Amino acid sequence: MLLAILLPFLSFIVRGKVLTGIxxxxxxxxxxxxxxxxxxxxxxxxxxxxxxxxxxxxKAVKESQR
Incomplete structure (x- = not known):
């Protein structure tokens, strides 16, 4: 969360959203x-x-129904 506040563009890039980061x-x-x-x-x-x-x-609900 700190990265998202201090360096917002880097937060997107680290999560694999390069175009959004740019x-x-x-x-x-x-x-x-x-x-x-x-x-x-x-x-x-x-x-x-x-x-x-x-x-x-x-996923947990589906697994419990089996």
């Missing part, structure tokens, strides 16, 4: 754009974690 870097270059870029990266990270939790939960 777009975020362009936004981050401006001083005003830094805050939206950091918020975007943090929300994206939280959404990715929530999606993983949901996939794991669905």
């Amino acid at each position: 777009l975020c870097l362009i936004l981050q270059i401006t001083v005003i754009g830094w805050v939206p870029a950091a918020i975007w990266a943090a929300l994206s990270l939280n959404n990715e974690r929530a999606d993983k939790r949901n996939r794991d939960l669905i």
